[in-house]
Amino acid sequence: MENKKINIVIVDDHPIVIEGLKMMLANQLGFTVSESFTSGKEITSFIRNHKVDIILLDITLPDANxxxxxxxxxxxxxxxxVIMFSNRSERxxxxxxxxxxxxxxxxxNTSIDELVVCIQGAHSGNIVFCNETKEIISKPSHNEVPIPRLTKREKQILQMVADGKTSIIIADELFLSPLTVETHRKNLLQKFQAKNSTELISRAAQQNMIDSN
Known part of the structure; x- marks a missing residue:
C-alpha cells in the first residue's frame, strides 16, 4: 500500500515564490501541494474545512502578521x-x-534539500530549523529588544502613532481622554525601551508589529 503523501499548503504574498516552491516540491516523492494563498484570511477560511498536514507560512502578508x-x-x-518561511532573520x-x-x-535562501528534511521533520512532530536559523538562535543578541506583549488597545494606539496621528487625534477617534492616550504612549515607550516616538516606530517596525501600508 502506497504511503499517504504529506499535504502541503503555501501562504506567501509573492506569486513567484509560490510557483517556485510548487515546482520544487512537485519533484519530491511523498509531497503534494494542495493549495496556495496570498493572504491570512484565505488560509484561515480554508483550514476550517480542509485537513492540512503542513503550512509553509510567510511572516509578512498584506492582511496579517x-x-x-x-x-x-x-x-x-x-x-x-506550521513552518514559518521568511526572509526575516531576527532572533x-x-x-x-x-x-x-x-x-x-x-x-x-534555504536549499530544497534542507527544506525537504525540515518538512519531513515537522510532519514527524519535531521543531525544525534550517542551518542558518540554528546559528541565529544559538547566538542570543544582548542588544535585541524582545517582542513585548501588548494589549489590544496598545496595538491600536501603536498603529495610530505609526500613522502619524497626534494624541489629541487618537483620543478623539477612540473616544478616550488625551491623558489616557498619553499614558498608553508612555507604556509603549517603556515596553519597547524607546526614548521617543521615532524610536518606538522603528523598533515596532523591526518586530513586524505595525502595518506599513
Whole structure:
C-alpha cells in the first residue's frame, strides 16, 4: 500500500515564490501541494474545512502578521504543523513564532534539500530549523529588544502613532481622554525601551508589529 503523501499548503504574498516552491516540491516523492494563498484570511477560511498536514507560512502578508496568524491557525487546526518561511532573520521573530506554535522556521535562501528534511521533520512532530536559523538562535543578541506583549488597545494606539496621528487625534477617534492616550504612549515607550516616538516606530517596525501600508 502506497504511503499517504504529506499535504502541503503555501501562504506567501509573492506569486513567484509560490510557483517556485510548487515546482520544487512537485519533484519530491511523498509531497503534494494542495493549495496556495496570498493572504491570512484565505488560509484561515480554508483550514476550517480542509485537513492540512503542513503550512509553509510567510511572516509578512498584506492582511496579517505571520506570527499572530500562526497562533490563530493552531487554534483552528492544532494537528496542522506550521513552518514559518521568511526572509526575516531576527532572533526575536524566530522565537516569537515558536512561542506561537510554529513547528519550525526556515529562511527563503534555504536549499530544497534542507527544506525537504525540515518538512519531513515537522510532519514527524519535531521543531525544525534550517542551518542558518540554528546559528541565529544559538547566538542570543544582548542588544535585541524582545517582542513585548501588548494589549489590544496598545496595538491600536501603536498603529495610530505609526500613522502619524497626534494624541489629541487618537483620543478623539477612540473616544478616550488625551491623558489616557498619553499614558498608553508612555507604556509603549517603556515596553519597547524607546526614548521617543521615532524610536518606538522603528523598533515596532523591526518586530513586524505595525502595518506599513
Amino acid at each position: 505571520g506570527t499572530e496568524l500562526c497562533r490563530e491557525i493552531k487554534k483552528i487546526s492544532p494537528a496542522t504543523s 526575536s521573530i524566530i522565537m516569537q513564532s515558536i512561542q506561537n506554535g510554529a513547528s519550525g522556521y526556515i529562511l527563503k
